[in-house]
Amino acid sequence: MKISTVCGWIMVLVLLLSVPAMAGTRDDCISKCKEAATFIKTQGIDAAIKEINNKEGRFVWNDGVSYVFLMNMKARMLAHPHKPELLKPETLIDATDVDGKAFFRDFVKAAKKGKGWTKYMWPVPGMDVNKPKHTFIYRVPGTEYFVGAGFYVMSPGVYY
Template identity: 50%
Template sequence: MKKSFFLLLGLIVGLIAANAWAEGSATKDECVIKCHEAAAMINSKGLEAAIKAIGDPKGPFVWKDSYVFLMNLDGKMLAHPFHPELTHQEHVLLMTDPTDKALFVHFVNLARTAGHGWVEYMWPRPGKTTPSKKLSYIYRVPKHDLFVGAGVYVGGMIY
């Protein structure tokens, strides 16, 4: 009886912890929604307002463990809330992840061809330096040579 109680207690605690972790992790659906909201903002309020909002680490496009970033089709990062230094480069096309994947080239190619879709690569979680597997949704902004992206971290707990 005592053993069953502790087994049940352990299961309940585990479920609560898993649920709390899941609530702190962005979903793929949220990424799609946030990207479409960011694109709508670009079309309604203009590029400068969008750059300011998207680049703000406490702004409307940062949530849970995710965020929206903004690039043009030439590979220039226009707004990134956690790596603003990327916006100072002419382009980020030569950057690779730890597996040598040219992630930004994949982003640009996807935005140019299909207009939207998912790319898997390695990238550090906000506030961390160790890369984690990430899956980002890329969405080309209608009527512009721009795209936005947002992603989910795949597997593992936030450390």
């Protein structure tokens, strides 16, 4: 078998193995948000805040890069496993990303609709770099709370 043929098969194998992981990224964010919403409804807000703030908890995955956060409809961060400083302000409604986008407003808009996707620049946990982040927002039914989880676009076609 020629080396070019072997290389071709290796490329096909790499692509086949990477597609499910990339395709599942959006699905993982959606399922983790819905799982967190169920946790809030069944275990209560205090238990949810504790669990979502836990860096080693059930709502942090993908080597800590992917995680759920919890906010209220006034854009107050109630739980975040990587950025406890976001819990201090009464609201983040006017806070912006490094490009000046007030993306927390988009979070609230999506939550008012019940769910939706947003895009903004955000630091990748464990790395000293900001990358485009796509975040799914899901309102906890019958409450003033919503959760979010997202994935980063590391380079075209490479998601984390």
